[in-house]
Amino acid sequence: MRNRILTWIVLVAAVCACSLSARAQAASRPEPRDATAVAAYRAGDLAAAREGWLAVLAAEPRVEGDERARILYDLGNLAFREEHTAEAVGWFTASLRLRPRDADTWTNLERARRAAELEPADRGDLGATVRRLLTAFTRSESHWLTLIGLVGFGAALAFEALRGGRTARWLVLGGAGFAALCAAPALHTAWTRVDHPALVVEDGKALVRSEPRNDAAVVGEAALGTEVETIDALPGWAKVRLGDGTEGWVGERAVFALVR
Amino acid sequence: MEFRFVRALRVAVVLVLMCGFASAQRVPTVKAHIDPITVKLGAQASLYVEVENAQAGEIGTLPTVEGLRFGPVGPPGMTSYTEIVNGRMSSKVSLKWRIAVQPLKKGEYVIPPFTVRADGRDLVTRELRLLADEDFRGDELGLLEIEAPSEVWQGQPFTLVIRLGFDTAIQGRLNRYDLALPWLGELGGLVELEDVPIPSGRSAGKILLNSRQELEVEAFGTRKVGNANFYVLRVQKRFVATRSGSFTFPASHFEFGHRGDGFSRLLGGGSDDFSNFKRAPAFDVLVKPIPEAGRPIDWSGGVGTFEASAIADRRDVVAGDSIKLTVEWTGEGNLEFFDVPDLARLDAFRGFRVYGTQDRKTPNRRAVTYDLAPIDAAITEIPPVPLSVFDTKSGKYATVATKPVPIRVRPLVGATGLSTPESAAAAMTDLRDIQTRPESAVRPWAPSGRALLAGGAELLVAWFVLRTFVRRRGDPDAPRARARRRARRDLERALRLARTPDEQASAVHAFLAARSGETPEAWAGRDPVAWTRSREDDAPRIAVEDAAALRQLLARLDAAIWGGGGASKLDDREVLTLADRVAAGGL
Numbered sequence: 001m002r003n004r005i006l007t008w009i010v011l012v013a014a015v016c017a018c019s020l021s022a023r024a025q026a027a028s029r030p031e032p033r034d035a036t037a038v039a040a041y042r043a044g045d046l047a048a049a050r051e052g053w054l055a056v057l058a059a060e061p062r063v064e065g066d067e068r069a070r071i072l073y074d075l076g077n078l079a080f081r082e083e084h085t086a087e088a089v090g091w092f093t094a095s096l097r098l099r100p101r102d103a104d105t106w107t108n109l110e111r112a113r114r115a116a117e118l119e120p121a122d123r124g125d126l127g128a129t130v131r132r133l134l135t136a137f138t139r140s141e142s143h144w145l146t147l148i149g150l151v152g153f154g155a156a157l158a159f160e161a162l163r164g165g166r167t168a169r170w171l172v173l174g175g176a177g178f179a180a181l182c183a184a185p186a187l188h189t190a191w192t193r194v195d196h197p198a199l200v201v202e203d204g205k206a207l208v209r210s211e212p213r214n215d216a217a218v219v220g221e222a223a224l225g226t227e228v229e230t231i232d233a234l235p236g237w238a239k240v241r242l243g244d245g246t247e248g249w250v251g252e253r254a255v256f257a258l259v260r
Numbered sequence: 261m262e263f264r265f266v267r268a269l270r271v272a273v274v275l276v277l278m279c280g281f282a283s284a285q286r287v288p289t290v291k292a293h294i295d296p297i298t299v300k301l302g303a304q305a306s307l308y309v310e311v312e313n314a315q316a317g318e319i320g321t322l323p324t325v326e327g328l329r330f331g332p333v334g335p336p337g338m339t340s341y342t343e344i345v346n347g348r349m350s351s352k353v354s355l356k357w358r359i360a361v362q363p364l365k366k367g368e369y370v371i372p373p374f375t376v377r378a379d380g381r382d383l384v385t386r387e388l389r390l391l392a393d394e395d396f397r398g399d400e401l402g403l404l405e406i407e408a409p410s411e412v413w414q415g416q417p418f419t420l421v422i423r424l425g426f427d428t429a430i431q432g433r434l435n436r437y438d439l440a441l442p443w444l445g446e447l448g449g450l451v452e453l454e455d456v457p458i459p460s461g462r463s464a465g466k467i468l469l470n471s472r473q474e475l476e477v478e479a480f481g482t483r484k485v486g487n488a489n490f491y492v493l494r495v496q497k498r499f500v501a502t503r504s505g506s507f508t509f510p511a512s513h514f515e516f517g518h519r520g521d522g523f524s525r526l527l528g529g530g531s532d533d534f535s536n537f538k539r540a541p542a543f544d545v546l547v548k549p550i551p552e553a554g555r556p557i558d559w560s561g562g563v564g565t566f567e568a569s570a571i572a573d574r575r576d577v578v579a580g581d582s583i584k585l586t587v588e589w590t591g592e593g594n595l596e597f598f599d600v601p602d603l604a605r606l607d608a609f610r611g612f613r614v615y616g617t618q619d620r621k622t623p624n625r626r627a628v629t630y631d632l633a634p635i636d637a638a639i640t641e642i643p644p645v646p647l648s649v650f651d652t653k654s655g656k657y658a659t660v661a662t663k664p665v666p667i668r669v670r671p672l673v674g675a676t677g678l679s680t681p682e683s684a685a686a687a688m689t690d691l692r693d694i695q696t697r698p699e700s701a702v703r704p705w706a707p708s709g710r711a712l713l714a715g716g717a718e719l720l721v722a723w724f725v726l727r728t729f730v731r732r733r734g735d736p737d738a739p740r741a742r743a744r745r746r747a748r749r750d751l752e753r754a755l756r757l758a759r760t761p762d763e764q765a766s767a768v769h770a771f772l773a774a775r776s777g778e779t780p781e782a783w784a785g786r787d788p789v790a791w792t793r794s795r796e797d798d799a800p801r802i803a804v805e806d807a808a809a810l811r812q813l814l815a816r817l818d819a820a821i822w823g824g825g826g827a828s829k830l831d832d833r834e835v836l837t838l839a840d841r842v843a844a845g846g847l
Contacts, residue, residue, distance in 0.1 A: 032698045041694060066699030074694040104692040111691055140706030147707055150715055157723035161730055164737035183712075190709065 033059070034071060041078060049078055057260060069099035072260060076108060085116040086201035086224055090256030093121075093199060097258060100136050118225040134188040142185035149182025196230040198240065198255040206255070208248035212237035220246040222254075230255060288314040288378040292385035294361065294371075300395040301366055302440060302513030302537030304331075304471070307359040309376060309385065311336075317355045317378035328369045328390070329442055329510075331360030362442065363392030364511050395537045401427040402538025403483075403490045404514040411546040413652050415563040417453055417500045417594050417623075418545070424514045424538070425492040428482060436535070437467035438515040439475060439495070449503035449547075453596070454623055456496040465493070498623065500594060504549035514538045550650055554657050560601070562649035562660075564593015570645055570662035578670045579637050582615065585630045587645050587662055593652070595626040601645055603630055608643035611636045637671035740777055747774035751839055755832040761820035764829050768817065771839055772810075775847045776800060787811060803845035809838055 032038070037052025053075050056063060063071065076091030092109035099105065110120050122128050137145060156175025160168035200206050200222045208220035212234050220242055222228055231247065232239035238255050241247045292309045299305045307330070311317045322330050336355040343350055355378070363369060371388040403425035412418045424439060445452070458464050458478045469475035477493040484490075501507065517535035550563065566589050573584040589595060604614040615631040632642065644661040651658040707715075730736055747770075754767035769780040776783075777800070788807040795801035802810065816830060 032696065034696075038694065038696050063701045064703040065701055067701035070695045070697075070699050077691055077694045080691055104695065107692050138704075140704045143706040143709065143712060146712050147715070150712065150719060154719045154723075157719060158726065161723050161727035162736060164730075164735060168737075179716075186709065186712070 033063070034074070037074070041074070046078055046082055050075065053078070066099050068260075069095045069102065069105070072098070073102070073105050073108070076105075076112065080108070080112055080115070085112050086199075086203070087256060088112040089116055089118065089225065090199045090201055090258065094256075094258045094260050098138065100138060113225070116224065134185050137185045139186075139189060142189055146179075146183040146186045149179035152182075153179035194227075194229045197258040198228050198230045198238070199258055200224055200226045200228060200250075200254060201256045202251070202254035206250045208240065208242065208246060208250055210248055212239075212249040216249070219248045220244075222250065227258075228255065230257065288312065288317075288381055288383060290376050290378070290383035290385055292388060294388050294390050297389065298391040298393065299363065300398065300535070300537050301363060301392050302395060302398070302515060302539055303535060304360050304362045305390055307357075307361050307371070307388070309357040309359070310354055311356075311376055311378045311383065312352060312354045314355055314378035315353060317376060319357060319359075320375045320377060322359070323372045323374050325369055325371055327363060327365045327367065328371070329362045329364055331362075333357060333359055361390060362440070363390065364442070366392055366394050368392075395539075398516075398536030398538050401430055401488075401536055402514055402516055403485070403492065404512065404538040404540040406509075406512060406540050406543060408509070408543055408545055410544075411548060412501065413548050413563055413650065413655075414501055414504045414550050415561070415594055415597075415650075416652050417498050417564070417592075419456060420497050420499065422495040422497065422512075423480065423492055424477075424495070425480075425483070425490040426516045426538075428489045428491050431491055433518050434516050436515070436517050436519045438471055439467055439469050440513040440515065441470060442512065443509045444470060447507055447509070449501055449505075450507055451500050451502055453498040453500055456498060456623065467493070500597075501545075501547040504547045507545045507547060509543050509545070511542045512540045514540075551655075556648045556657055556659075559648045559650070559657065560598040562589075562593060562595075562598035562647060563652060564591055564595070564649065565651060565653050566591040566593055566595075566647065566649050566660045568645065568647060568660045568662045570642070570665055572642060572665045572667065575665065575667045576670075577634065577667065579635055580633050583632045583634070583642070583667070585632050585642055585645075585665070587628050587630065589626045589647065589660070590624065593649070595624065596621045598626075598647070598649065600626070600628045601647055603632070603645065606643075606646075611639045612642075634667065634669045637669045639667065639669045641666045743774045744777070747771045748836075748839060748843060750774070752832075752836060755835055758829060761817050761829045764835065765814070765817040765821060768814065768835060768839070772842075772847070775843060788814070800847050802842050802847050806838070806841050806845045810842060813838055 034053055034056045037049045037056065040046075040048035040052060053071050056071055057068070062068075072091050072095035076088045076095060079085075079091055080088035089109065089112045092105055092112055095105050096102070096109065106122070110122070113119070113121055122132055153172075153175040156168075156171045160172045202222075202224060204224060206222045206224075207218045208222060209216040210219050211217075222240070222242055226243070228240040228242055230238050231241050233252070234249075236252050237249045238252050239247065239249050240255060288311055290309065290311050292307065294305050294307050296305055309319060317336065319333050322333070334357070336357045338353065338355055340351065340353040343352065361371075369390045369392065371390065373384045373387055376383045376385065403423065405423045407421040407423070409418050422439070422441075424437075426434060455476075458476065463479040464476050465479060466474045467477055475495060477495050480492040480494040482489050483492050515535055515537050517533070519533050519535075568587060568589050570585055570587045573586075574581070575583075577583060587600075600617070600619060602614075603609045603612065609632070611634060613633045613635055615633065617631070618629040620627045620629075630645075642665040644664050646659050646661040648657065648659050650656075734741060751767055751771040754770065755764060758764045758767055766780065769783040772778075772783045772788075773780040788802055788810040789804065792801045792804060792807045813830070813835065820829065
């Protein structure tokens with residue numbers, strides 16, 4: 001009897017939490033701030049649409065979360081229509097960092113990469129699939145997931161502390177695995193995290209120079225579509241670090257910042 | 261025996277050395293001759309060039325003799341043999357070429373000496389002569405006419421109609437027919453097209469073309485020339501000139517005659533073999549250049565006189581349905597070569613989607629099937645399909661268009677936007693459309709990474725502390741501890757199964773024993789109040805009032821056991837309630 005009552009209490013609490021969460025989300029959903037940009041895009045005035053969306057991105061208070069991802073996505077579509085396919089790849093990639101499971105963004109990203117003659121972002125092999133699974137959560141989602149894993153692991157530890165025995169030990173092992181699985185996206189994000197990621201959008205390849213001068217020695221090359229880290233900037237120039245650790249300067253327009 | 265063998269070996273060695281010496285001493289020499297040295301006009305002679313004592317050689321450029329045509333120079337045939345002259349053995353290697361020579365007009369030809377390079381040495385042939393005479397009999401008994409246009413436009417296909425024949429009086433004696441067109445494949449800028457097919461129902465036969473390949477000819481009946489009847493054959497060959505200027509076609513010949521087969525020649529036959537040649541004079545075709553002035557940007561490359569027609573497989577469709585529009589161009593012109601119109605790029609077809617084309621080419625017909633889909637119910641016809649061509653009759657650029665095909669397009673029920681610019685753009689770019697529905701603009705709260713790390717560490721510490729604390733009170737996984745935890749569940753099950761007060765008492769004793777860590781027998785006849793008072797402070801025990809209630813319960817069970825067969829068992833819920841109180845009280 002007591003168990004049944006407890007079950008009901010938990011169920012009612014869960015329903016209330018869901019409803020409150022939905023209400024909170026609805027409350028945080030703003031009125032569309034980019035109506036002018038959307039209208040300009042529909043009318044074919046791409047310059048006005050770009051200006052409108054960039055203004056929304058720069059506005060204070062800063063637009064965050066899914067809304068920001070949506071605007072980045074729309075800017076990707078706009079760049080694609082302007083036939084700036086490499087830039088479109090950059091916008092879609094930036095959008096996916098904020099909203100990694102959006103099917104439209106993935107579709108358009110792959111389309112833009114194809115148009116820019118780049119390899120697909122998701123090649124469909126095992127490595128790519130695992131990578132996509134690990135990056136399928138936003139930062140906050142991966143942290144919540146980690147917390148869930150820790151709670152499960154904690155429950156298993158508590159059981160083991162109170163009861164002991166072989167079953168409890170197996171439970172602890174399972175709990176540790178569950179926690180590791182839940183924490184994997186967050187760990188992957190932490191492991192691969194780059195402070196200022198950028199995408200090379202120069203046609204063909206960008207020449208990395210030792211100094212921010214056009215006649216400086218070339219110390220490396222970065223192919224179109226390569227992800228690099230921006231570590232410094234000067235007017236017209238950006239200092240980047242390549243995947244192999246090479247550091248050097250490229251033209252400011254050769255790279256597209258992925259955190260926007 | 262051994263002496264003889266050694267002697268023979270010595271002789272062999274000397275012979276081999278002599279042979280090597282003899283061959284090393286030989287110098288390459290060249291010989292050349294023509295066979296036969298007199299030919300009928302139209303016939304071929306052979307130029308033989310032979311180089312002796314050489315392992316490798318090549319003929320340089322053959323001399324140019326006006327009116328004489330040399331065939332291609334192939335690789336030489338190699339012959340090697342060994343001969344013994346006056347007891348000396350020598351080895352010889354010779355290279356031999358055979359080159360076809362054909363005089364194109366009557367006269368005596370002198371072939372000047374030419375150079376042959378053999379084993380690094382230049383050898384020179386002697387001067388050669390060839391006599392070509394008219395074949396009066398061939399002229400009389402044969403027929404060869406070539407009908408050609410005097411001028412054409414660059415890119416315009418033209419046909420040479422070749423009529424050939426022979427006197428029907430000698431028809432029974434003929435078994436060899438060879439049409440020699442020396443210009444075929446030799447004129448730069450002239451591309452041979454697929455032959456005009458022989459109309460079905462007309463009889464056809466095969467003759468030799470340039471002594472190499474077979475040529476299908478059309479039997480064209482008989483023609484009376486003077487007092488003679490000629491059996492006439494016809495060939496039509498098509499060409500297109502890719503450059504402008506004058507093309508000179510040298511004289512052609514038709515050889516007809518009789519030649520025995522190899523077996524009859526072997527048996528001494530061949531005396532009735534003969535060949536006659538009929539000659540057709542050289543002729544010119546002037547190719548005029550296509551004018552640059554007035555050339556439209558969308559000129560298809562078509563040259564000729566064209567007619568166009570269009571037919572649709574369906575004329576009553578729903579918007580979006582496919583219509584197969586077959587456009588056919590006919591006429592005299594380069595039907596195989598022009599670029600067909602791309603309807604997707606024509607403004608007139610903006611209301612249509614073009615899914616694909618199927619192109620079929622023949623020399624006298626070009627048919628293209630377009631897969632179209634009207635996307636707007638307002639469309640009432642398939643617009644004319646224009647083709648920009650150069651009209652060879654007028655000498656000007658012109659547009660040949662089909663007639664519009666009236667159609668009915670019914671609107672799609674329950675669907676929108678097939679023709680909206682938005683979806684058209686989406687189809688063009690194959691992109692998912694922009695997203696306009698506002699999303700949550702707040703970054704969702706989540707525990708920070710540091711907090712999670714700290715939580716994980718605290719979790720381990722808490723586990724360690726809790727575990728240590730619990731273990732101080734004993735191993736929770738020991739059999740006694742497990743039995744103690746299981747006691748309430750076992751009591752409930754035993755009471756449910758108990759049928760008599762005796763069995764109920766056993767269940768209660770087992771419960772108390774499991775909780776106190778003793779045997780069930782220890783609780784038989786025990787006073788719980790006295791027992792709990794005798795316990796030490798930190799040992800499990802029962803509250804005094806619960807102990808009193810337990811004493812009463814046990815007494816009632818004893819009474820029921822010993823009171824006779826009619827005694828009923830106690831209420832299970834009462835027993836379980838008391839058991840819970842006892843456990844909660846510290847036992």
